[in-house]
Amino acid sequence: MEIISKVKNIPVTPKTEWQVIETENKPHMKVFTNYVVPLSLIPAVAAFIGYGLVGYSVFGVHFSNVGWGIRQAIVQYAAILCGTYITALIINTLSDSFGVKKDFGRAFSLVAYTYTPMFVAGMFYILPALWWLASLAGLYSLYLLYIGLQAIMKVPADKQSSYCIISLIITVTVFGVLSLILTTILLRGTYLRF
Numbered sequence: 001m002e003i004i005s006k007v008k009n010i011p012v013t014p015k016t017e018w019q020v021i022e023t024e025n026k027p028h029m030k031v032f033t034n035y036v037v038p039l040s041l042i043p044a045v046a047a048f049i050g051y052g053l054v055g056y057s058v059f060g061v062h063f064s065n066v067g068w069g070i071r072q073a074i075v076q077y078a079a080i081l082c083g084t085y086i087t088a089l090i091i092n093t094l095s096d097s098f099g100v101k102k103d104f105g106r107a108f109s110l111v112a113y114t115y116t117p118m119f120v121a122g123m124f125y126i127l128p129a130l131w132w133l134a135s136l137a138g139l140y141s142l143y144l145l146y147i148g149l150q151a152i153m154k155v156p157a158d159k160q161s162s163y164c165i166i167s168l169i170i171t172v173t174v175f176g177v178l179s180l181i182l183t184t185i186l187l188r189g190t191y192l193r194f
Contacts, residue, residue: 002034003034003035003038003039006021006035006113006116007039007116007119007120010113010116010117010144011116011117011120011140011144014143014144014147014148015147015151017113018113018147018148018151018152019151021109021113021148021151021152022106022151022152024109025105025106025109026105026109027105028088028104028105028108028109031108031109031112031113032084032085032108032112035112035113036080036081036084036112036115037081039115039116039119039120040076040077040080040081040119041077042119042120042122042123043076043077043080043118043119043121043122043123043125043134044073044074044076044077044080044122045073046122046123046124046125046126047069047072047073047075047076047122047125048069048070048072048073049069049125049126050069050072050125050126050127050128051064051065051068051069051072051125051128052064052065052066052067052068052069052070052072052073053066053069054126054127054128055128056128056129072125074182075179075182075183076122076125078178078182079175079178079179079182080115080118080119080175082178083174083175083178084108084111084112084115085108086174086178087111087170087171087174087175088104088107088108088110088111088112089104089107090170090174091107091110091111091153091167091170092104092106092107092108094163094166094167094170095107095153098155098156098159098162098163099155099156099159100153100154100155100156100163101154103153106152106153107152107153109152110145110148110149110152110153111145111171113144113148114141114142114144114145114148114171115141116141116144117137117138117140117141117144118134118137118138118141120137121133121134121136121137121138122134138172138175141171142168142171142172145164145167145168145171146160146164146168149163149164149167
């Protein structure tokens, strides 16, 4: 299956895989429905299991609640799906400033495949105490973004570093803000209902 080979190859051999992705030039909806949507389920289902069934401890008090797990799953899923689109839109909008031709499909592929380590590491949400391992995978995703900018967006070498830094800031900010907004909306008032 193509999805399995991408999940394996992007983290293991990113330079080679970015070249393959560049030649494919798939429409963004195909990447979204065949790659982002199914892989986004990994952190969402893991968050449901971890927070809703396994639970977590705070200062020696154990919490688990199915409603809390459902909310965590929604936050994870929605943040990834919306974040992929928003980040790709912003990276594509900024492309003119860095001497790159605008191409939303390429920007979307860049962002979607960059999230691969975060999708896979989302399984650590099964044990909420290991959430930080998913964050480490996010750091590796930032490295993949740096490599992918040249291969996918064709950034001139003299502008790659600045475009990458701006893109990194955008990626982290968009995901963080979306998570915060969704958490505030969906999880408000649930802390006292355990």
